[in-house]
Amino acid sequence: MRAVVVKKPGPPDVLELVNDWPAPALRDGEVLVRQTSTSVNPVDYKIREGAFPAKMPKVLGGDVSGVVADSKAKEFKKGDRVIALTFGYHWDYQEYGSYADFTASKKEWLAKVTDKFPLETGGGVPLVSLTAMQALQSGGAPKPGARVLIQGGSGGVGHFALQLAKVHFKAYVVATGGPKNQELMQELGADETVDYTKEDFAQKYKDQPFDVIVDPIGGEVENKSYTVLAPGGTYAHIYNEKTNPKNAEEAKAKWTEGRKYTLTLVQPNGAQLEIIAGYMEQGKVRLLVEKEYTLEQIRDAQVHAEKGHVRGKVVVKVNA
Structure with missing residues (x-):
């Protein structure tokens, strides 16, 4: 073959x-x-x-x-x-x-x-949608109405995380992305979008923290994400070349009020894929x-x- x-x-x-x-x-x-x-x-x-x-x-x-x-x-x-x-x-x-x-x-x-x-x-x-699903529920499934921030909402993992947060978990979704992707992210279901070339999400939402933050980017985005995580919230980091275990240890040492850091390295899961495929077949996720x-x-x-x-x-x- x-x-x-x-x-x-x-x-x-x-x-x-x-x-x-x-x-x-x-x-x-x-x-x-x-x-x-x-x-x-x-x-x-x-x-x-x-x-x-x-x-x-x-x-x-x-x-x-x-x-x-x-x-x-x-x-x-x-x-x-x-x-x-x-x-x-x-x-x-x-x-x-x-x-x-x-x-x-x-x-x-x-x-x-x-x-x-x-x-x-x-x-x-498969890989990106499962990564998104597993990251979103890595700290426990978000409750309906939970505030969820998706970093890079038009990327591979990001565009599935955005849609699944909205469709599967019934969350209030904010997504970050470039100027050319603002309308697209809104079409995918984002309640609010942030153009990272014009706005600093950490400043914009310093008084409106998030219950779940999904971050496939890392680096400076990771450090800023920590500042807008609500008590009891989960920062869900997607394993990538910028993953730095030291960042996680430093963050966890400072956090109080039940904040959690999770690291997602995707695992195969046919049952989860059936759920995602079902949403796609219904036209709810694309x-x-x-x-x-x-x-x-x-x-x-x-x-x-x-x-x-x-x-x-x-x-x-x-x-x-």
Whole structure:
């Protein structure tokens, strides 16, 4: 089968599309999926660059969207439409990446979807939507009406966090973003938006703190976020290259009144994906796709994603 293989860390040129990579051999409880689409996540190009100590050679990617080709799990049969996040995204996992014609998934990682779900772009959904869901409830599920701040509300994780906070948790949502994304974030359901080029959210909301803050950005944004966290609130940090454990320890040492710091490194979860896919099939949540590439264009796809400030996701079509 075709697969994108990384044999050594380096620039995009190390991404090699081969035609003879062995298809996964299923074990009990696993499902073989013929990939329709996948996507590029920051962890993918960070692994390629050597930022994480990955075992190589490695087929990158954990986002799955396609049709069951074979199954050793009674819950799934050939022809089922499915999505999943597998541990293929993780640097320590070498078995089944999703930058390939076929990938394998454990049954508990899979979610069935109907024909209303767009498999051709659905590969953009699993990692970012699960990250958003898990971050939002990392300190306990927000209560209806809770004040939630989403940093980077038009990005991959951010645009799902914004929508899920509104649709699933019934929260009052404030989202930050650039000037070109203010209207978009409002369309996605934000009650208020902040243009970070014109306003300082920490000053604007110093007297209106938040019950939950989801931050996939870090750095200065992280430190400012601490200042607008309500008593009993959760600052939900998304693991990324700016993650600094020292920041967390210093913050927790100063905090009082039950404030919490959580660190989200996404975990596969088919049950949560079924909930998210259901909202998408009902038209209540949507995936933003900035650009689509083919598997043959994987180098260009990663270069595009690496430039940053992506609106939604960069999707890679495999067998569309």
